[in-house]
Amino acid sequence: MGSINALRGTKDILPAEVGYWQQLETIAYQTFARAAYQEIRTPIFEQTELFARGIGEATDVVGKEMYTFTDRGDRSITLRPEFTAGVVRAFIQHSLGSQGSVQRLWYAGPVFRYERPQAGRQRQFHQIGAELIGNGSPAADVEVIAIATDILQQLGLKSLKLDINSVGNQEDRSNYREALINYLTPYKAELDSDSQDRLTRNPLRILDSKNENTQTIVQNAPQLLDYLSETSRIHFEQVQGMLNALEIPFTINPRLVRGLDYYTHTAFEIQSDDLGAQATVCGGGRYDTLVEQLGGKPTPAVGWAMGVERLILLLEKLQTRSPETPAVYVVSRGDQATSQAMVLTQKLRSQNIAVEFDLTGANFKKQFKRADNSGAQVCLVIGDAEAEATTLNVKWLATQAQTTVTQAEFLNTIETFRAQLQDHLGQG
RNA sequence: GCGGGUGUAGCCAAGUGGUUAAGGCAUCGGAUUGUGGUUCCGACACUCGCGGGUUCGAGUCCCGUCAUCCGCCCCA
Incomplete structure (x- = not known):
């Protein structure tokens, strides 16, 4: 056949399923509006350096998953693999925080990662997300989580689990990192090969290895929560207290370590049991150092992103939506x-x-x-x-x-x- | 990037080396040239994802490739 098909890992959204997209977008839009969040739209491509610096050179996303190319002006360009770095760049560039006011932002659109496609994972996929920039209080973390759970609940998605953890501030983390390396080094030979690699590069990720042997070794490893400073611990406790007050059920998962370098303090994930290996439907956390890292004034922030395709998979299992019919x-x-x-x-x-x-x-x-x-x-x-x-x-x-x-x-x-x-x- | 499964029409599929590649759904045409959901008749794959090889003969076996699915890795 001489015809041209959509590229690997990309998909057409056909009329038969677009109703789910519209439903999701409408609910998200209304929920954000009720919470006084405003939409921001940033370019689909950015300077490669933005992501390298923002997400972290050592991460898989930057190391092997970016769509990077050189344009005709010999600049290194990357299709955005996530939104946060671009949104923060816009925040800094346009001095959105100059009045010291809080910015409540949401976005929706395609992102790109060069990965092997499988169910719930594509090379071009879509995210809807929120960023609350300019406030470091635990209430900000909770507001953002509450919006996410609100959207998912309105979609009628049940049996989703919210996991939370605190990765502390940078000092807490580097102390813990050292302790973890000290603990794991004697076992190095017994770890799976991926984890051996991560021992120096990104040891915290070893905690959530799926390898059984590695897991038994990790059982007795020092706990990140024990290395939190007083202020970090109080922050985390207040987040939990407010989630309880809002009756949002959650589980503390001390092994929850997110893959992007910029997270501090609260990290969270919402997962479904009905999606196979790609279970995470929403992921996010606090990132108090990113704005400064990208050249802005020190500004605390917290946010999340949802994977639209994964949500649609769940909606399709849940409902039979009749197509739009004319009257x-x-x-x-x-x-x-x-x-x-x-x-x-x-x-x-x-x-x-x-x-x-x-x-x-x-x-x-x-x-x-x-x-x-x-x-x-x-x-x-x-x-x-x-x-x-x-x-x-x-x-x-x-x-x-x-x-x-x-x-x-x-x-x-x-x-x-x-x-x-x-x-x-x-x-x- | 690694390991494994799959690939026959718009969709679901039969086909297990041998004459013209079942069947169903959908679509289109007709029976019924101004009135639907039923029924009946007919059309609809010069070819089995693509390329090469083995063979007298390949949808069927082999190799490569592309796509897809499952797992690893990672993430939304």
Whole structure:
């Protein structure tokens, strides 16, 4: 076949499933609006250095998953592998925090990672996320988590688990890192090969290895929570207290270590049991040093991102959504009739009634068959005879009841017609 | 990047080296040239993801490649 297909790891979102996307986007948009969050849109590509510095050179995302290329001006460009770095860059560039005010931001759009695709993992995928920049209180962490759980709940997604942890501040973490390396080094030979590599590069990630042997070794490792400073511990406890007050169930997972370098203090993840290996549906945390790291003033911040495709997978399992159907199907035959029918159709549409117009001019049998398949409640029919008399037939498909009215009268009583449609909708 | 499974029409598929590649759904045409959801008839894969090889003969076996799925890694 000489035809061209969508690239590996990319997908077309077809009409049959786009309803789920719209549902998700609508709910997210309304939830953000209620919480006084404003949308921000940043470029899809940025200087490579932004991500290298922001996400961390040692991370897998930067090390092996970025779509990086050189443009015609010899600049190194990268398709965004996540939103936070770009949003923070915009925050700094436009001095959004200059008044010392809090910025509550949300975003939605595609991101790109060069990975091997599997269920719930694509090379171009979509995220919806929130960033609260300029406030370091535990209440900020909780606000952001509450918005995430609110959205998921409105989507009707049950059996999701919220895990939280604290990775402390940078000092806590470097102390802990040292302790962990000291503990693990004697076992080095017994660790799985991935974990051996991570021992120097990113030892905290060894904690969540899936290798059984590694897990038994890690059982007795020192705990990150024991290395938290007084202020870090208090912060974490306050977060937990407020989550309890909001009756948002959570589990403390001391092994939860997120893969991006910028996290401090609170880290959290929301997972589903119904997605196989790619279980995380929402991930986020606090990142108090990132703004400064990217050249801004020291500014605390917290945020999360949701994976849209993974949520859609869950929604599809949960619901059978009927596709959008028109209320009215218009059938016509003959040039004059078709012209009159088109005028009627546009009038109805301008009155906010959903109308599908049959363009085929085929015999009435065919057109009625399509009318039936369309799911419309009512058929408007204009043939040669009706065109001659400037009338039309109104046929209710469920009852087969058909009446003839003049086109002028039909347009004058369009509100009555709409009410009849509502009645039929109501009977469902 | 590593390990394993799969790939026949728009969709679901039968096919286990031998004449013209079952069947179902959907679609289109007709029976019924102005009225639907039923029924009946007909059409719909010069070819089995793509390329090469073995063989008298390949959808079927082998190699490569692409895509997809599962797991690892990682993340949303």
